[in-house]
Amino acid sequence: MQLDGNIPSGPIQDKWDKHCFDLKLVNPANKRKYDIIVVGTGLAGGSAAATLAELGYNVKNFCIQDSPRRAHSIAAQGGINAAKNYQNDGDSIWRLFYDTVKGGDFRAREANVYRLAQISNNIIDQCVAQGVPFAREYGGQLANRSFGGAQVSRTFYARGQTGQQLLLGAYRSLCRQIGAGKVEMFPRRELLDVVLVQDQARGIVTRNLVTGEIEKYAADAVVLATGGYGNVFFLSTNAMNSNVTAAFRAYRKGAFFANPCFTQIHPTCIPVHGTYQSKLTLMSESLRNDGRVWVPKTPGDKRNPSEIPESDRDYYLERKYPSFGNLVPRDVASRNAKEQCDMGKGVGETGLAVYLDFADAIRRDGRDVIERKYGNLFEMYEKITGDNPYETPMMIYPAVHYTMGGLWVDYNLMTTVPGLFALGEANFSDHGANRLGASALMQGLADGYFIIPYTIGGYLAGNSLDKVSTDHPAFRESESKVKEMTDTLLSINGKRTVDDFHKELGHIMWEYCGMARNNEGLEKARGMIQELREEFWKNVRVPGLEKDVNQSLERAGRVADFLEFSELMIIDALNRQESCGGHFNEAYQTDENEARRDDENYSYVAAWESKGVGEEPVLHKEDLEFENVKLTQRSYK
Amino acid sequence: MTQNINLTLKVWRQNGQQDKGRFETYEVSDISTDMSFLEMLDVLNETLTLEGKEPIAFDSDCREGICGQCGSVVNGRPHGQEKKTTLCQLHMRHFKNGDTIAIEPFRARAFKVLKDLMVDRGALDKVIQSGGFISVNAGGAPDANAIPVSGEIAERAMDAAQCIGCGACVAACPNASAMLFVSANVSHLALLPQGKLEAAKRALAMVRTMDACGFGNCSNERECEAECPKGISIINIARLNREFFKAGFFSHNE
Numbered sequence: 001m002q003l004d005g006n007i008p009s010g011p012i013q014d015k016w017d018k019h020c021f022d023l024k025l026v027n028p029a030n031k032r033k034y035d036i037i038v039v040g041t042g043l044a045g046g047s048a049a050a051t052l053a054e055l056g057y058n059v060k061n062f063c064i065q066d067s068p069r070r071a072h073s074i075a076a077q078g079g080i081n082a083a084k085n086y087q088n089d090g091d092s093i094w095r096l097f098y099d100t101v102k103g104g105d106f107r108a109r110e111a112n113v114y115r116l117a118q119i120s121n122n123i124i125d126q127c128v129a130q131g132v133p134f135a136r137e138y139g140g141q142l143a144n145r146s147f148g149g150a151q152v153s154r155t156f157y158a159r160g161q162t163g164q165q166l167l168l169g170a171y172r173s174l175c176r177q178i179g180a181g182k183v184e185m186f187p188r189r190e191l192l193d194v195v196l197v198q199d200q201a202r203g204i205v206t207r208n209l210v211t212g213e214i215e216k217y218a219a220d221a222v223v224l225a226t227g228g229y230g231n232v233f234f235l236s237t238n239a240m241n242s243n244v245t246a247a248f249r250a251y252r253k254g255a256f257f258a259n260p261c262f263t264q265i266h267p268t269c270i271p272v273h274g275t276y277q278s279k280l281t282l283m284s285e286s287l288r289n290d291g292r293v294w295v296p297k298t299p300g301d302k303r304n305p306s307e308i309p310e311s312d313r314d315y316y317l318e319r320k321y322p323s324f325g326n327l328v329p330r331d332v333a334s335r336n337a338k339e340q341c342d343m344g345k346g347v348g349e350t351g352l353a354v355y356l357d358f359a360d361a362i363r364r365d366g367r368d369v370i371e372r373k374y375g376n377l378f379e380m381y382e383k384i385t386g387d388n389p390y391e392t393p394m395m396i397y398p399a400v401h402y403t404m405g406g407l408w409v410d411y412n413l414m415t416t417v418p419g420l421f422a423l424g425e426a427n428f429s430d431h432g433a434n435r436l437g438a439s440a441l442m443q444g445l446a447d448g449y450f451i452i453p454y455t456i457g458g459y460l461a462g463n464s465l466d467k468v469s470t471d472h473p474a475f476r477e478s479e480s481k482v483k484e485m486t487d488t489l490l491s492i493n494g495k496r497t498v499d500d501f502h503k504e505l506g507h508i509m510w511e512y513c514g515m516a517r518n519n520e521g522l523e524k525a526r527g528m529i530q531e532l533r534e535e536f537w538k539n540v541r542v543p544g545l546e547k548d549v550n551q552s553l554e555r556a557g558r559v560a561d562f563l564e565f566s567e568l569m570i571i572d573a574l575n576r577q578e579s580c581g582g583h584f585n586e587a588y589q590t591d592e593n594e595a596r597r598d599d600e601n602y603s604y605v606a607a608w609e610s611k612g613v614g615e616e617p618v619l620h621k622e623d624l625e626f627e628n629v630k631l632t633q634r635s636y637k
Numbered sequence: 638m639t640q641n642i643n644l645t646l647k648v649w650r651q652n653g654q655q656d657k658g659r660f661e662t663y664e665v666s667d668i669s670t671d672m673s674f675l676e677m678l679d680v681l682n683e684t685l686t687l688e689g690k691e692p693i694a695f696d697s698d699c700r701e702g703i704c705g706q707c708g709s710v711v712n713g714r715p716h717g718q719e720k721k722t723t724l725c726q727l728h729m730r731h732f733k734n735g736d737t738i739a740i741e742p743f744r745a746r747a748f749k750v751l752k753d754l755m756v757d758r759g760a761l762d763k764v765i766q767s768g769g770f771i772s773v774n775a776g777g778a779p780d781a782n783a784i785p786v787s788g789e790i791a792e793r794a795m796d797a798a799q800c801i802g803c804g805a806c807v808a809a810c811p812n813a814s815a816m817l818f819v820s821a822n823v824s825h826l827a828l829l830p831q832g833k834l835e836a837a838k839r840a841l842a843m844v845r846t847m848d849a850c851g852f853g854n855c856s857n858e859r860e861c862e863a864e865c866p867k868g869i870s871i872i873n874i875a876r877l878n879r880e881f882f883k884a885g886f887f888s889h890n891e
Contacts, residue, residue: 072698128778131770544692
């Protein structure tokens with residue numbers, strides 16, 4: 001099968017406008033004849049469900065949480081980018097486009113990224129109209145701040161809770177449509193299969209997480225906005241319930257999975273402190289504006305930080321990257337922290353942490369100034385660690401944060417399965433091999449408010465879709481397959497818990513497919529995953545009943561999918577014999593230890609086709625053409 | 638300093654809505670004081686699973702205090718004794734070796750217990766669905782800077798908008814009223830120029846739905862403010878009352 005991105009012809013500035021005109025329309029009276037399923041209620045899913053309903057479609061919206069307001073977009077802290085140029089500092093759509101393609105280490109599709117930059121401005125307008133309380137200047141105008149990877153101030157924010165406020169904005173729009181009867185909301189439902197009829201996506205099978213019932217829903221199109229797969233590492237900044245199941249089961253049904261090895265490790269998180277730990281907490285990137293990163297010069301130096309004199313400290317980022325210092329991009333900062341710890345210079349009880357020290361900033365600006373800037377973050381840090389960062393340096397370590405890979409989609413955000421769309425972090429589209437800060441919120445809302453409402457109409461109007469009911473054999477087949485898996489999981493009755501397997505998988509992935517990778521380690525990890533998967537199906541213990549609240553069963557299904565999916569990540573990482581962005585293969589680095597791309601051989605999107613359980617997936621390549629930006633080696637010296 | 642402590646837990650177990658429910662006692666040992674409260678429950682659940690018993694059902698998602706999905710009553714206090722802290726951010730260093738801890742679900746007429754510590758807070762969503770929004774479709778918004786909002790008003794709106802919808806205010810209130818929740822939403826939108834047009838209609842609709850969902854009345858106990866993990870102020874309730882009375886006085890069509 002030849003992958004076709006369906007990218008419109010013509011100059012990049014005109015592609016989206018031209019495409020919107022070329023897309024077939026569904027007339028207003030006919031929209032009510034179509035049913036659309038949207039899975040997920042985060043920034044992408046919530047905004048899509050609300051907007052499609054505003055247009056007149058009948059929407060069924062599903063989420064695993066108890067309320068659509070809890071989707072994990074809510075935890076985003078920093079902000080949302082837009083090319084408004086309100087600061088008059090030389091920003092433009094073109095500059096946001098350029099920064100994003102470059103920040104992604106030239107592994108994103110130009111046309112998609114340009115459209116994202118164009119739409120960014122509409123998003124801010126829409127959110128303000130909804131009542132999102134963005135930070136303001138005294139005069140009433142919107143405030144901006146700076147973020148990594150850009151030399152302009154284009155980030156809009158609502159304190160350290162931008163994701164929360166944007167999500168609640170989308171949630172309110174969604175609630176309005178639920179109240180109006182245009183969206184039927186299904187909370188506490190987990191997608192367990194996508195149903196295809198005549199090769200088109202025509203519905204889903206879910207488990208009701210309260211009653212345990214397997215339920216079937218039919219529609220004319222299915223939209224997945226089910227987030228990223230960072231929890232394959234067990235420990236990540238993702239929420240406890242974030243998982244790959246919806247995307248992975250779509251992959252099994254024929255949707256190609258693109259660039260699964262592209263994962264983002266965020267440099268400033270609170271370090272792991274025990275085997276019982278369930279998740280990691282991010283400390284905003286903004287802290288690196290004033291905090292200085294250091295480790296002791298001598299490996300194994302276990303003195304209290306206050307007892308280590310200046311002469312025995314190594315401010316390694318300032319030493320190695322004099323022009324960017326502590327503000328190097330995320331991937332570079334993360335890899336360097338790992339390098340220091342690998343040399344035995346890590347600090348804290350585990351030796352897997354570096355210091356982020358505010359002593360100089362407090363001396364220079366006074367405690368009040370630092371408190372105003374970072375007070376809430378310092379408070380959160382103290383709550384979790386019990387240490388007071390005004391008095392002793394913070395300890396930080398990189399943690400899994402975001403996944404750039406996802407379901408392959410064309411310019412219409414449609415997967416390789418007709419009628420199955422993927423939005424937000426669940427797709428692969430806009431961030432290449434590394435996402436810039438404040439761009440995830442932008443992409444989720446662009447997809448939901450302003451792209452899918454147009455492109456789904458083009459699909460519906462361009463296909464004659466017979467009515468399908470859940471009595472169709474394809475639904476029954478799906479249902480029995482899902483039930484069979486549940487029965488198996490509940491009947492194994494082995495000796496290890498689901499979390500125990502998940503933690504072991506996480507260790508393997510972090511060790512061999514994390515911040516730095518090499519071919520030997522990847523091969524080894526692949527074998528380990530296969531063995532672990534085999535053991536899982538013989539020795540997992542899932543207590544409780546099928547027809548009841550059963551959180552162990554929920555997790556078991558997710559971990560079963562992670563155990564399959566992790567191998568796909570390894571296969572993808574082994575295939576990509578270059579380093580780029582979040583994918584760092586130690587064999588491919590510059591003399592200065594930066595990622596060395598191989599544009600000649602790997603300037604493509606790797607889209608994997610499932611051939612079934614136990615079969616090798618097949619690679620399809622979508623070549624990336626760069627007509628508007630020049631490919632360069634990134635340097636931060 | 639990190640320590641390991643032993644605790645006695647009295648946990649509410651209830652097998653669905655029909656079951657009457659009861660406290661069951663569990664001993665947990667070697668609990669690191671660096672653990673969060675929910676991680677301590679994770680440890681207990683691992684043990685229960687291996688012993689062939691059913692783990693305790695409880696809700697949680699982000700575990701960083703922002704999604705609002707977690708929450709139980711710990712020793713009589715929603716989210717436990719620490720101020721402005723969700724249960725997932727309550728750490729075991731606030732407990733002593735040998736402590737006995739009682740853990741029960743948020744209780745209110747409008748919140749049904751689904752299982753153990755897990756409750757259905759769908760009524761809060763229903764209140765928002767009845768009017769807790771600004772009626773604007775995607776697409777037609779004017780330039781964001783065309784609607785100036787003073788820095789001070791934006792800050793006050795943000796103070797109210799911080800509500801995470803966890804329901805602790807309801808669980809804390811002797812009348813199981815949702816006034817703090819409703820008022821945070823009403824004030825946030827009524828403070829902003831974008832939300833003023835519908836302010837009266839919104840307040841009326843939300844208060845009516847709140848009543849219909851079985852939440853109680855506000856009798857100024859202030860327990861809600863004391864237990865709110867986000868520090869939402871009862872000033873918002875005064876603002877809600879103002880909007881509600883205005884709506885009553887100036888309502889033409891009812």
